Each structure stands twice: as C-alpha cells, then as structure tokens.
Amino acid sequence: MHRGNRHGRSEEARLAVLQAADDLLVEHGFARLTVEAIAQKAGVAKQTIYRWWPSKTDILLDAFLTDAAEELAPPDTGDLAADVRAHLTAVARFLTESDAGAVFRALTAESLHDPRLATRLRAEHLTAQRARDRLPLERAVARGDLPAGTDLDILVDRLVGPLYYRALVTGEEITADYIAAVSSLWSC
Amino acid sequence: MHRGNRHGRSEEARLAVLQAADDLLVEHGFARLTVEAIAQKAGVAKQTIYRWWPSKTDILLDAFLTDAAEELAPPDTGDLAADVRAHLTAVARFLTESDAGAVFRALTAESLHDPRLATRLRAEHLTAQRARDRLPLERAVARGDLPAGTDLDILVDRLVGPLYYRALVTGEEITADYIAAVSSLWSC
Amino acid sequence: MHRGNRHGRSEEARLAVLQAADDLLVEHGFARLTVEAIAQKAGVAKQTIYRWWPSKTDILLDAFLTDAAEELAPPDTGDLAADVRAHLTAVARFLTESDAGAVFRALTAESLHDPRLATRLRAEHLTAQRARDRLPLERAVARGDLPAGTDLDILVDRLVGPLYYRALVTGEEITADYIAAVSSLWSC
Amino acid sequence: MHRGNRHGRSEEARLAVLQAADDLLVEHGFARLTVEAIAQKAGVAKQTIYRWWPSKTDILLDAFLTDAAEELAPPDTGDLAADVRAHLTAVARFLTESDAGAVFRALTAESLHDPRLATRLRAEHLTAQRARDRLPLERAVARGDLPAGTDLDILVDRLVGPLYYRALVTGEEITADYIAAVSSLWSC
DNA sequence: GATTAAGCGAGACGGTACGTCCTGTCTTACA
DNA sequence: TGTAAGACAGGACGTACCGTCTCGCTTAATC
Numbered sequence: 001m002h003r004g005n006r007h008g009r010s011e012e013a014r015l016a017v018l019q020a021a022d023d024l025l026v027e028h029g030f031a032r033l034t035v036e037a038i039a040q041k042a043g044v045a046k047q048t049i050y051r052w053w054p055s056k057t058d059i060l061l062d063a064f065l066t067d068a069a070e071e072l073a074p075p076d077t078g079d080l081a082a083d084v085r086a087h088l089t090a091v092a093r094f095l096t097e098s099d100a101g102a103v104f105r106a107l108t109a110e111s112l113h114d115p116r117l118a119t120r121l122r123a124e125h126l127t128a129q130r131a132r133d134r135l136p137l138e139r140a141v142a143r144g145d146l147p148a149g150t151d152l153d154i155l156v157d158r159l160v161g162p163l164y165y166r167a168l169v170t171g172e173e174i175t176a177d178y179i180a181a182v183s184s185l186w187s188c
Numbered sequence: 189m190h191r192g193n194r195h196g197r198s199e200e201a202r203l204a205v206l207q208a209a210d211d212l213l214v215e216h217g218f219a220r221l222t223v224e225a226i227a228q229k230a231g232v233a234k235q236t237i238y239r240w241w242p243s244k245t246d247i248l249l250d251a252f253l254t255d256a257a258e259e260l261a262p263p264d265t266g267d268l269a270a271d272v273r274a275h276l277t278a279v280a281r282f283l284t285e286s287d288a289g290a291v292f293r294a295l296t297a298e299s300l301h302d303p304r305l306a307t308r309l310r311a312e313h314l315t316a317q318r319a320r321d322r323l324p325l326e327r328a329v330a331r332g333d334l335p336a337g338t339d340l341d342i343l344v345d346r347l348v349g350p351l352y353y354r355a356l357v358t359g360e361e362i363t364a365d366y367i368a369a370v371s372s373l374w375s376c
Numbered sequence: 377m378h379r380g381n382r383h384g385r386s387e388e389a390r391l392a393v394l395q396a397a398d399d400l401l402v403e404h405g406f407a408r409l410t411v412e413a414i415a416q417k418a419g420v421a422k423q424t425i426y427r428w429w430p431s432k433t434d435i436l437l438d439a440f441l442t443d444a445a446e447e448l449a450p451p452d453t454g455d456l457a458a459d460v461r462a463h464l465t466a467v468a469r470f471l472t473e474s475d476a477g478a479v480f481r482a483l484t485a486e487s488l489h490d491p492r493l494a495t496r497l498r499a500e501h502l503t504a505q506r507a508r509d510r511l512p513l514e515r516a517v518a519r520g521d522l523p524a525g526t527d528l529d530i531l532v533d534r535l536v537g538p539l540y541y542r543a544l545v546t547g548e549e550i551t552a553d554y555i556a557a558v559s560s561l562w563s564c
Numbered sequence: 565m566h567r568g569n570r571h572g573r574s575e576e577a578r579l580a581v582l583q584a585a586d587d588l589l590v591e592h593g594f595a596r597l598t599v600e601a602i603a604q605k606a607g608v609a610k611q612t613i614y615r616w617w618p619s620k621t622d623i624l625l626d627a628f629l630t631d632a633a634e635e636l637a638p639p640d641t642g643d644l645a646a647d648v649r650a651h652l653t654a655v656a657r658f659l660t661e662s663d664a665g666a667v668f669r670a671l672t673a674e675s676l677h678d679p680r681l682a683t684r685l686r687a688e689h690l691t692a693q694r695a696r697d698r699l700p701l702e703r704a705v706a707r708g709d710l711p712a713g714t715d716l717d718i719l720v721d722r723l724v725g726p727l728y729y730r731a732l733v734t735g736e737e738i739t740a741d742y743i744a745a746v747s748s749l750w751s752c
Numbered sequence: 753g754a755t756t757a758a759g760c761g762a763g764a765c766g767g768t769a770c771g772t773c774c775t776g777t778c779t780t781a782c783a
Numbered sequence: 784t785g786t787a788a789g790a791c792a793g794g795a796c797g798t799a800c801c802g803t804c805t806c807g808c809t810t811a812a813t814c
Binding site: 196222223224225234235238 | 794795796797798799806
Binding site for chain 5: 384410411412413422423426
C-alpha cells in the first residue's frame with residue numbers, strides 16, 4: 001500500500017518494519033534477519049528502510065524500545081527482600097522467556113561486535129533499566145532499611161549480574177532458589 | 189609443504205587457519221572475519237577450511253581453545269579473600285583486556301545467535317573455566333574457612349556474574365574496588 | 377552511471393558485457409571466457425549477468441548477433457558464378473579470419489555440447505545466414521540461369537558445406553581454387 | 565583392485581578409464597565428463613589418470629581411437645556411384661547415430677577451442693578417415709571411371725563436407741535423397 | 753627369501769570459478 | 784516529497800573440479 005506524500009514519513013511503513021523485524025527475529029533467528037527479508041515481510045521498499053535506519057540493528061533496537069517491553073517496574077511493598085526477589089524474578093523472566101528478551105539478547109550480542117550499537121543500547125535502554133533496578137534499593141535507603149551511603153550501583157550489579165551471566169553466558173536455568181540466594185545480600 | 193594424504197590432515201594448514209582467524213578478529217573485528225579472508229591470510233584453500241570446520245565460529249572456538257587462553261588458574265595462598273580477589277582480577281583482565289578475551293566476547297556474542305555454538309562453548313570452555321573459578325572456594329571448604337555444604341556453584345555465579353555483566357553488558361570498567369565489593373561475600 | 381530501475385535494464389551494462397565477452401574470447405580464447413572475467417572487464421556485477429543471461433554462451437550469442445557480423449550479404453551482378461564465388465569467399469573469410477568468425481566457431485563448438493544453444497544458434501543466426509546464402513541462387517532462378525524447381529537448400533549445402541568442413545574440421549586453408557572447384561556445380 | 569608393479573602401467577586401469585570416459589560422455593554429456601567422475605566411475609585414482617593422460621580430451625581421443633569406430637571402410641563393388649553412396653551413408657550414420665559419433669562430435673567441438681587437440685585429432689583420425697573416404701575415388705581412377713588427374717582431395721571435401729555441415733552445424737537430418745544429391749558429382 | 757622401486761587407490765592440498773544471497777545505492781513512476 | 788519496485792556494483796558465501804602432492808599397499812624383478 002502506498003502512503004507516499006509530501007508530509008513526512010509514513011508511520012504505517014515504520015510500524016510494519018518494526019513488526020517485521022521483531023517477527024523475523026523471534027521466528028527465524030538473527031541469521032535470517034536481513035534487510036531484504038524485513039522489507040519483503042513489511043511490504044516496504046528497501047530504500048525506505050535505509051532512509052530511516054542506518055542498519056538492521058537500529059531497526060531492532062527501535063522495535064525493542066517501542067515494545068511495551070520496558071514495563072519492568074519493580075513493586076513497592078515496603079519489604080526490601082520481597083520487592084527485590086519479585087523484581088529479579090521479572091527480570092529473569094524477561095531475559096529468558098519473553099520475545100522482547102530474545103530481541104534484547106540479540107542486541108546485546110551485536111553490541112559486542114559494534115561499539116556504536118553498544119552505546120545506543122546503553123543510553124536508550126540499560127540506563128533506564130538500571131534506574132528501575134535501583135528503585136527498590138533507593139526506597140529501602142529512604143526507609144532506613146539500608147544504610148545511607150551504600151553504593152547502590154555496585155549492589156545492583158551484584159543482584160542482576162548473576163542473572164545476566166546465566167541468561168547470556170552459561171544458559172543455566174534461573175530458579176527461585178537461585179534468585180533467593182542472589183538476593184540474600186544485604187543480610188550481611 | 190603439502191601434507192595432504194589419507195592418513196591425516198595437514199597440521200600446518202590447521203595452525204595457519206587458527207592463527208589467521210585469531211589475528212583477523214583481534215585486528216579487524218568480527219565483521220571482517222570472513223572465511224575468504226582467513227583462507228587468504230592463512231595461505232590455505234577455502235575448501236580446506238570447509239573440510240574441517242563447519243563454520244567460522246568453529247574456527248574461532250578452536251583457535252580460542254588452542255590458545256594459552258586457558259591459563260586462568262587461581263593462586264593458592266591459603267587466604268580465601270586474597271585468592272578470590274586475585275583470581276577475579278585475572279578473570280576481569282582476561283575478559284576486558286586480553287586478545288583471548290576479545291575472542292571470547294565474540295564467541296559469546298555469536299553463541300547468543302547459535303545454540304550449537306553455545307553448547308560447544310559451554311562444554312569446551314565454560315565448564316573448565318567454572319571449575320577453575322571454584323578452586324579457591326573448594327580449598328576454603330577443605331580448610332574449613334567456608335562451611336561444608338555451601339552451594340559453591342551459586343557462589344561462583346555471584347562472584348563472576350557481576351564481572352561478566354560489566355564486561356559484556358554495561359561495558360563499565362572493572363576496578364579493584366568493584367572486585368573488592370563483589371568478593372566481600374562470605375564475610376556475611 | 378546507473379540505470380537500474382523498474383522500467384528496464386541498463387543498456388550500458390548490457391553493451392559492456394557483450395563487448396567484454398567478445399574481447400575476452402578473441403584475445404584469450406574460450407577457456408578464459410569466465411563469467412567472473414566478463415563481469416570484471418565490463419565493470420559489472422556478476423548478479424547483473426546472471427539476471428539477464430542464463431549462461432556465458434548466451435552472452436556470446438548475443439554479442440555475436442549484435443555485432444555487424446551479419447553483413448554477409450552476397451553481391452548481385454547478374455553473373456551467378458561470379459556472385460557465388462564472391463559470396464563464398466566472404467563466407468570463408470568470415471569463418472576463418474574475422475573476430476566474429478572466432479565467436480561463431482566457439483558457439484558452434486559449444487552447441488555440439490548443448491542442444492539448447494544449438495537451437496538458438498540455428499534459429500537466430502543460421503536460418504538468416506542460409507537465407508543470404510540462397511540469394512544468388514534464387515536470383516539465378518528468377519533470371520532463368522538455373523532451372524526452376526532446383527532444390528536450392530541442397531545446393532546451398534553443397535556450396536557452403538565444404539567451407540564449414542574445412543574451417544571447423546580439417547583446418548585446411550580455403551583457397552580461391554578451392555572455392556572455384558566447389559562452386560563449379562551448376563555447370564553440370 | 566591393485567595392479568601396482570614395477571613393470572609398466574596397468575592395462576586394467578587404462579581400459580577402465582577409457583570405458584568410463586566413453587560411458588560418461590554418452591550418458592551424461594560433455595559437461596559432466598570430469599576427471600574426478602571418470603576416476604570414480606573407473607575405480608581409479610586421479611593420479612593414475614594424470615600420469616598417463618595430459619587432459620580429459622586426450623582420454624576421450626584414446627577411447628575414440630581404441631573403439632572399433634574406425635571401421636568405416638568403404639565397399640568395393642566396382643560401381644563408383646553406388647560405392648560412394650554406401651560409404652557416405654555409413655559416414656552419416658557414424659556422425660549422427662553412433663556412440664562413437666557422439667565422441668567424435670565432442671572431440672571436434674573441443675578441438676575448436678584447443679589447437680593441440682585439433683592437431684592430434686587430425687593426425688590420428690581424420691587423416692586415416694580421409695584416406696578411407698578417398699578409396700572409392702582412387703579405385704574409380706584406377707578403373708578409368710574418373711579421369712586421371714582429378715583432384716581427389718577436393719572431391720572428397722565436396723562429398724563429405726555437406727555431411728559434416730549438417731551433422732555439426734545445421735543439425736538437419738541426412739537423408740538418402742540428400743546423399744544421392746551430394747554424390748551426383750562426377751556426372752558433370 | 754628379502755629387498756626394492758614402480759604403479760596403484762585414496763584423498764588432502766592450494767587454487768579458480770561457479771551460481772546464489774545480501775548489502776547499500778540508484779532511478780523511476782506514482783500518490 | 785515519500786514511497787514501492789527493482790536494477791545496479793560489490794563482496795562473501797559454500798560447492799565443484801582442477802592438477803599436484805603424499806601416503807601405504809601390492810607386486811615382480813633383482814639381490
């Protein structure tokens with residue numbers, strides 16, 4: 001369907017491209033995520049893709065950011081241990097089971113080859129994600145459940161680092177027990 | 189010198205290929221690691237490569253395993269905290285600074301797209317690496333510095349997980365302070 | 377200059393390919409007439425060649441037909457013997473000395489291995505060539521110099537067959553005497 | 565089966581190679597006549613082939629010469645016209661219908677690309693064949709049926725040329741009428 | 753009878769070309 | 784002016800053969 005006009009880019013084409021990229025990745029893997037395949041699946045000309053995205057990983061990042069995948073907001077029950085466990089469980093599910101997680105893993109993989117993508121991924125996703133990861137801890141500090149002056153950045157790393165390690169490196173399952181063990185940190 | 193015959197492949201060609209793959213990756217990055225470039229740099233026919241390796245990532249894994257990259261044996265001074273800190277420092281340096289670490293990062297990235305490679309990488313490297321990572325802890329258990337019955341696997345994850353997370357995901361520097369904070373674990 | 381678009385192929389690329397094929401054959405022989413060499417010499421992508429020609433012999437046939445190689449129109453002086461001799465001389469020169477003849481010999485050779493090419497070569501060149509070969513005879517019939525009802529097709533074969541035989545099979549020179557002997561046919 | 569020894573080449577291997585080449589050509593055409601296919605079909609090592617034949621066309625020529633294909637000896641009834649017609653009929657059948665003719669056409673085709681092969685083909689087959697083609701004419705001269713001093717070489721060309729032309733170039737059928745027309749030559 | 757050297761089947765080697773796929777650029781006609 | 788369509792130059796893919804080589808076996812003449 002044509003949407004060419006003189007009033008800016010076609011939102012229709014944009015969404016079709018993002019959807020096609022997402023679908024192709026989830027269905028067929030990164031190897032078959034080609035610009036040509038996206039264009040064909042989206043019913044869009046290659047030139048339209050190149051006009052708006054510098055590379056296929058930028059498409060994927062856009063698709064990832066557009067998705068509601070960002071809804072990993074931690075709960076706030078006032079119980080630090082419980083809130084952290086619940087949040088880590090959500091993070092683990094995102095990383096290992098969701099479609100958005102598959103896209104995130106692919107983007108992370110590519111970012112290891114492509115510093116430009118790494119920068120974008122950090123700026124446009126990881127920063128916000130880490131802010132969300134910090135929330136339960138900040139609240140705990142505010143409540144006095146954690147000592148003021150605690151280095152929350154390092155604490156976040158020690159909580160989510162093992163999850164990413166399992167999800168991205170060893171591939172082992174992330175069980176409730178694992179999360180419990182990982183989050184037994186401030187009890188020191 | 190040719191060594192082609194029915195009784196075995198050419199060791200010369202094999203080593204030239206592994207060296208070329210390693211060099212190309214470190215010098216020019218994964219994007220320019222093509223089978224053709226490896227063949228040319230190694231002075232080898234493409235067919236020889238395809239005869240012995242299913243894909244270029246298999247070459248890279250072979251190169252990685254052949255390298256002295258395996259020399260991450262932890263020290264044994266009898267001081268758990270010091271041994272762990274020293275080992276984590278070596279792991280961090282491997283991950284972020286060494287040529288072998290660059291190869292490892294590329295392999296990890298590809299393994300996120302390729303389950304077959306993930307399986308090989310885990311079986312032929314990660315298992316042994318994790319065994320090395322456990323060593324200081326096992327010795328501590330033997331010495332009575334850690335309680336018998338401690339789940340060392342999870343402990344390993346909690347120690348190295350944050351390092352891999354920084355090295356592979358956030359890209360932040362891994363400082364001595366970071367290692368100190370991460371390894372203040374059994375003091376609980 | 378690019379001319380690729382939905383409304384037609386690039387005439388520039390087409391001509392460059394035909395010229396390159398012709399040149400490569402005449403300069404280096406059929407053995408070195410590879411698609412890659414044609415593409416390189418023509419400054420054209422291999423895919424462009426495969427898009428428009430099924431095989432390199434089709435390129436060569438196109439080049440042959442495009443050339444002015446078709447200018448073997450026989451003279452018409454009203455003297456049957458002289459016209460035939462002149463025409464056979466031109467045919468012999470074409471077969472043995474011209475660049476176009478080299479292409480024709482190569483195409484004939486390949487057509488012996490490839491029935492599809494044989495069909496095309498006959499339909500798109502030989503038929504027209506034989507029509508030209510018939511012309512002096514048809515004129516002679518019209519003039520009454522040859523009896524009406526003469527089987528001109530067989531007569532053409534008897535005139536040009538020995539020439540092709542020498543040019544393609546025995547390799548012997550085609551002299552004026554030879555042509556004179558061959559064309560002393562209707563004097564019976 | 566091994567036949568290695570220090571007293572010369574294996575006749576068994578030689579015949580297997582010739583047979584395999586012949587079979588492959590007749591069954592699958594020249595395109596699939598590769599040294600590797602011949603070696604495999606003959607149960608022979610490639611090296612054995614390269615030891616004894618410079619190229620696959622030399623194998624084919626050997627196969628052709630070894631075959632009883634040479635038995636195109638013309639009859640001798642004392643009737644020039646009949647003898648020539650019978651011989652031309654046999655030549656036509658050889659060229660267009662026999663397996664040996666298929667090999668000959670392939671060799672002729674290749675000889676148009678390969679002067680070395682052309683020389684061999686002429687020296688080792690065509691010369692003898694033309695001698696056989698001359699025989700009826702020489703006998704006729706001896707009998708006085710043809711004038712002494714007739715240029716028999718040109719006469720041979722005028723008789724067989726049209727047959728080769730049809731068989732190799734136009735692909736038209738060679739009928740009895742065609743042969744009758746072609747051989748009505750000395751009646752002038 | 754043991755030695756030895758040539759021919760052999762096997763098959764790995766460096767290399768070239770194949771025909772395909774995808775990249776990123778371009779041109780055109782349409783809306 | 785943005786778009787769908789698609790041809791373009793370029794480059795890597797994985798495959799098929801080329802002609803060369805090395806290997807270990809078999810065999811028959813020589814020691």
